[in-house]
Amino acid sequence: MRWHVLGAGAIGGLFATRLARAGIPTTLLLRSTQQLEAFDTGGRTLVLETGQGTESVAVDAEPAAGTSAIDHLLITTKAYATDAALERVLPRLHAGSEILLLQNGCGQQQALAQRLPGLAIWAGTTTSGVRRLSPFHLRLAGEGETRIGPMTAAARGLPGGWDRLAHPLHLSDDIERTLWQKLAINAAINPLTALAGCPNGTLLESGYDTRLRALCAEIEAIAQAAGRALFDTPLIDQVRTVARTTAANRSSMLEDISAGRRTEIDQITGYLCQQARRHGIAAPINERLLHDIHILEGNNMRDRSSRER
Numbered sequence: 001m002r003w004h005v006l007g008a009g010a011i012g013g014l015f016a017t018r019l020a021r022a023g024i025p026t027t028l029l030l031r032s033t034q035q036l037e038a039f040d041t042g043g044r045t046l047v048l049e050t051g052q053g054t055e056s057v058a059v060d061a062e063p064a065a066g067t068s069a070i071d072h073l074l075i076t077t078k079a080y081a082t083d084a085a086l087e088r089v090l091p092r093l094h095a096g097s098e099i100l101l102l103q104n105g106c107g108q109q110q111a112l113a114q115r116l117p118g119l120a121i122w123a124g125t126t127t128s129g130v131r132r133l134s135p136f137h138l139r140l141a142g143e144g145e146t147r148i149g150p151m152t153a154a155a156r157g158l159p160g161g162w163d164r165l166a167h168p169l170h171l172s173d174d175i176e177r178t179l180w181q182k183l184a185i186n187a188a189i190n191p192l193t194a195l196a197g198c199p200n201g202t203l204l205e206s207g208y209d210t211r212l213r214a215l216c217a218e219i220e221a222i223a224q225a226a227g228r229a230l231f232d233t234p235l236i237d238q239v240r241t242v243a244r245t246t247a248a249n250r251s252s253m254l255e256d257i258s259a260g261r262r263t264e265i266d267q268i269t270g271y272l273c274q275q276a277r278r279h280g281i282a283a284p285i286n287e288r289l290l291h292d293i294h295i296l297e298g299n300n301m302r303d304r305s306s307r308e309r
């Protein structure tokens with residue numbers, strides 16, 4: 001058994017170390033020869049800093065556009081990069097290939113399951129937090145838990161070898177609900193913190209109360225229209241709990257905006273807006289947030305191209 005990791009960034013690197021540590025041969029799929037050369041120069045290892053120390057884990061790497069068959073594929077690109085990344089590896093998959101997508105956002109998992117319905121496909125979400133300090137050097141900010149569940153009939157139990165990982169893993173029997181729960185929390189916290197430039201805990205201040213409540217109510221209405229159950233308690237309570245437990249953290253969307261990178265807004269808020277349109281309900285708050293984040297992303301792109309001129 002060998003796992004190939006498409007998306008050798010923070011989350012891909014974390015799970016590559018977990019797979020390799022479990023004795024499972026693991027190969028990073030890199031997109032450029034420069035990245036392969038840098039990986040070779042660094043001794044073909046992933047370096048992971050944890051609260052307990054620093055681990056150096058040997059893994060393999062090869063070009064994503066290679067030719068050998070892929071039996072087990074972990075996809076950990078940003079959600080918006082999934083299709084472009086997959087195009088290069090699709091010819092390497094076969095009827096017995098297993099695929100696991102570990103990403104935020106929604107839409108890409110369902111699209112892949114529809115595109116390759118005969119393959120064993122799982123999706124998952126993780127609450128682990130990892131930062132990339134440099135290309136193959138990571139810092140584990142917090143070991144969370146990971147929920148994985150089947151997206152196609154051929155996916156049974158956990159993906160091959162994942163029961164051996166030293167990582168808190170749960171098999172979800174309703175992965176669509178798990179994905180929607182994560183989506184709902186991200187849709188409440190990420191755009192607001194990215195627009196305000198504030199850490200998550202700021203959303204607990206009284207000045208945000210009305211806006212956060214209205215946003216959560218709109219997200220719940222979209223989920224209901226789409227026939228998706230969220231939590232057994234109101235979304236606002238879940239969001240407040242996450243904002244409290246991660247009070248000092250900056251959301252990934254805020255980090256992306258601050259670094260001038262593209263965000264996953266289209267796969268989070270954008271997905272909710274699509275669902276609202278499909279089911280004939282209005283989503284003015286989410287539409288506005290989608291628009292405002294697009295403006296910030298556009299400003300970033302303009303700043304970057306003027307710096308490069």
Ligand SMILES: NC(=O)c1ccc[n+]([C@@H]2O[C@H](COP(=O)([O-])OP(=O)(O)OC[C@H]3O[C@@H](n4cnc5c(N)ncnc54)[C@H](OP(=O)(O)O)[C@@H]3O)[C@@H](O)[C@H]2O)c1
Pocket residue numbers: 006007008009010011012029030031064076077078079081084085086102103104105126127128129130131132252264
């Ligand atoms: N980081 C976290 O703590 C965390 C926590 C929970 C969930 N997530 C979710 O996990 C997903 C991955 O996030 P991340 O933080 O790991 O992102 P990341 O560090 O940016 O990693 C993404 C990786 O995908 C690679 N990639 C993009 N397009 C590719 C292509 N065409 N072929 C091959 N590789 C390609 C990138 O390569 P380059 O280096 O060449 O750009 C990068 O190495 C996201 O959906 C995120 O929301 C992240």
